[in-house]
Amino acid sequence: MRNVFLAVLMLAAVSWAQAPADSTVPAPVDTTAQQVEEPVEPVAPPAETTEAPEGEEIERPQSASMDLKDLFIAGGVFMWPLLLSAIIGVAVAIERYIVLRKCKINQGTFLDQLGGYIRKGDHKGAEDLCDRTRGPVASILRAGLIRRDKGLEAVEKGIETAAQVEMAFLEKGLIIMASVVVVAPMLGFLGTVSGMINAFGAIAAAKNVEASLVASGIQEALITTAAGLMIAIPIQLMYNWYVSIIGRYVIDMEEASSFLIDTLSDMELLKKL
Numbered sequence: 001m002r003n004v005f006l007a008v009l010m011l012a013a014v015s016w017a018q019a020p021a022d023s024t025v026p027a028p029v030d031t032t033a034q035q036v037e038e039p040v041e042p043v044a045p046p047a048e049t050t051e052a053p054e055g056e057e058i059e060r061p062q063s064a065s066m067d068l069k070d071l072f073i074a075g076g077v078f079m080w081p082l083l084l085s086a087i088i089g090v091a092v093a094i095e096r097y098i099v100l101r102k103c104k105i106n107q108g109t110f111l112d113q114l115g116g117y118i119r120k121g122d123h124k125g126a127e128d129l130c131d132r133t134r135g136p137v138a139s140i141l142r143a144g145l146i147r148r149d150k151g152l153e154a155v156e157k158g159i160e161t162a163a164q165v166e167m168a169f170l171e172k173g174l175i176i177m178a179s180v181v182v183v184a185p186m187l188g189f190l191g192t193v194s195g196m197i198n199a200f201g202a203i204a205a206a207k208n209v210e211a212s213l214v215a216s217g218i219q220e221a222l223i224t225t226a227a228g229l230m231i232a233i234p235i236q237l238m239y240n241w242y243v244s245i246i247g248r249y250v251i252d253m254e255e256a257s258s259f260l261i262d263t264l265s266d267m268e269l270l271k272k273l
């Protein structure tokens with residue numbers, strides 16, 4: 001009896017424990033149909049259009065996005081003579097650089113060798129040395145050596161004449177560079193005047209004055225001015241550098257001519273002893 005009572009109590013407890021769960025948990029419902037939603041089509045982001053609405057213009061940066069070709073075209077007609085002057089100036093500067101560089105020699109070694117030939121009485125060897133050596137120093141010394149038989153005055157006269165010829169050769173083309181330095185900024189300023197004339201002409205012809213009316217004219221003025229200065233400044237620097245190099249060659253020629261006159265004078269004195 002006791003066992004039966006315990007069994008009834010256990011069954012009642014189990015039934016009481018399962019009853020709330022069954023009451024609170026609803027029966028599984030097929031919610032597949034409810035949860036399935038209609039597929040949503042992805043909305044593409046609005047494409048960036050470069051076309052402006054009708055009646056409106058797109059604002060584009062001018063000088064910030066312009067390449068050299070666009071700047072050249074915007075500079076107007078005066079950019080062509082500026083381009084020509086730039087080509088001439090650069091070509092002459094490169095040619096003078098090559099020529100002046102070839103004229104450079106080790107003067108100390110050259111004069112030592114030349115003095116050795118003269119002291120040994122080998123005047124033919126001294127002339128051949130001058131012929132093998134490039135540059136104005138060797139040229140003027142050879143002009144003096146070939147007149148050694150006529151006396152020291154003839155030697156000095158020959159050196160002076162040869163020095164004038166060599167100076168003309170060294171300074172060849174510098175006048176062109178100097179002209180480019182002067183003309184290029186003037187062409188730039190002329191383009192500036194032309195651009196301002198166009199700008200004020202557009203203002204005079206327009207009923208409503210806007211910044212866009214004068215922008216092209218002012219841009220032309222600034223571009224030509226900048227182009228003229230960009231051409232003149234480097235050419236001026238190269239010109240000054242070449243003048244300093246020629247000045248050093250002049251000093252070298254003076255020292256070499258003095259060396260030759262002194263050496264020949266010493267050899268004449270030795271002959272008289």
